[in-house]
Amino acid sequence: MNRLGRYLVTDIRNAVARFGISLLVIATISLTGYLLTGCMSLFTGNGWHSMGVIGRFFLFGISTVIILVASPARIYGFITDKKEGSSYLTVPVSGFEKTVSMVLVSCIIVPLAFFAIYLLLDQIVCLLDHSCGDSILMILGERRVNLANALSDEFKDMDFYFPKALTALSNPFLYMDDIAEVCLIFLLGALIFKSSKPAKTIGCLILISIAFSMIATPIFTYGVLDADKFRELTASGNITPDELFDMFPVMSWMMKHPVLVDTISDTLVNVGLFIAIYFRVKRIKH
Numbered sequence: 411m412n413r414l415g416r417y418l419v420t421d422i423r424n425a426v427a428r429f430g431i432s433l434l435v436i437a438t439i440s441l442t443g444y445l446l447t448g449c450m451s452l453f454t455g456n457g458w459h460s461m462g463v464i465g466r467f468f469l470f471g472i473s474t475v476i477i478l479v480a481s482p483a484r485i486y487g488f489i490t491d492k493k494e495g496s497s498y499l500t501v502p503v504s505g506f507e508k509t510v511s512m513v514l515v516s517c518i519i520v521p522l523a524f525f526a527i528y529l530l531l532d533q534i535v536c537l538l539d540h541s542c543g544d545s546i547l548m549i550l551g552e553r554r555v556n557l558a559n560a561l562s563d564e565f566k567d568m569d570f571y572f573p574k575a576l577t578a579l580s581n582p583f584l585y586m587d588d589i590a591e592v593c594l595i596f597l598l599g600a601l602i603f604k605s606s607k608p609a610k611t612i613g614c615l616i617l618i619s620i621a622f623s624m625i626a627t628p629i630f631t632y633g634v635l636d637a638d639k640f641r642e643l644t645a646s647g648n649i650t651p652d653e654l655f656d657m658f659p660v661m662s663w664m665m666k667h668p669v670l671v672d673t674i675s676d677t678l679v680n681v682g683l684f685i686a687i688y689f690r691v692k693r694i695k696h
Contacts, residue, residue, distance in 0.1 A: 414507045421511045422519060429484045433520065436476055437527035440469050444535055444542070463543040466532060470546055477524045478589065482516045482597035483607040489694065490604045505692035512691070513684060516597045517590040550582050584669065587676040594683035601690045 444461045451459040488494040501508070529547055536545040599611030664671050 413503065414510065417501075417503045417507055418511045418514060421515055425485045425515050425520065428488075429481055429520070432484065433477065433481070433524055434527070436473050437524050438531060439473050440466050440528060441531050441535060443469055444539075458541075460535075460539050460542045463549065466542070467546060467549065470528065470532070473528065474524070477521065478592045479596050479608050479612075481520050482593060483600040485515065485520070486512060486597060487600045487607055489601060489691075495694070499694065505688060508691050509684065509688040512597060512687065513594065517593040521589055521593065584672065587673065587680060591676055591680055591683070594680060594687065598683055598687050598690065601687065601694065 440461075443465065447461040447465070448458045451457060489498050529545075533545045533547055536542045536548075595615065596608060596611050599614070600607045603610045
């Protein structure tokens with residue numbers, strides 16, 4: 411554990427050296443956009459007008475995607491290089507410790523640093539300039555509760571546990587494993603491909619998605635209890651939600667327990683990605 415801790419500190423320092431400035435630039439893009447919007451409004455004689463909620467939330471989404479996709483390749487992409495990668499392999503640390511350090515830096519430390527800087531700056535700007543509207547933290551907090559309550563009222567008469575399921579899905583902490591999954595995917599791509607790492611990883615994801623959809627569609631639609639009745643009801647247009655879900659028991663169960671399905675599937679994928687990264691680090695050769 412002591413050796414892993416020392417190596418993790420060294421790994422964090424290397425990550426700061428390789429990606430620290432880029433992270434700061436991306437994390438302050440909302441502040442930059444706010445200042446540019448206000449200055450452009452002043453120059454055109456319309457007074458100071460700040461960037462609204464929609465614009466700031468759009469920049470937040472774009473910045474998050476850039477961080478999750480680009481950071482693994484920028485921090486660990488050098489491992490596939492013959493010169494730097496060979497030096498990395500000679501570090502007296504086990505492959506498992508290297509993998510754990512990679513995962514902690516890519517999936518936890520970098521995203522947390524980005525979210526902390528970005529959301530803190532956004533909160534400060536909204537406190538100083540009330541014309542910005544609600545901060546992103548407020549949107550993810552109070553607005554999430556209002557949305558969950560509205561959905562619960564909308565589906566309160568249905569018997570498929572929709573209110574509880576939709577309320578649970580509105581929790582932003584539920585998607586932490588999804589963020590880790592994205593980081594792990596692009597970390598594995600950074601360790602496999604030698605050039606154009608994010609682009610080639612995205613290309614592989616597209617191919618995998620196509621193959622997965624072809625395999626998963628029969629599984630999700632499995633269990634139609636009466637195909638003739640289903641065709642009759644859909645043709646007449648008189649099918650009710652109860653009848654529809656009764657005919658698709660697998661899909662019905664998944665829609666009744668979306669949090670459980672999401673958590674189990676993401677956990678399995680993340681464990682598989684961790685194992686793949688470990689074996690790639692352990693067996694990489696130049």
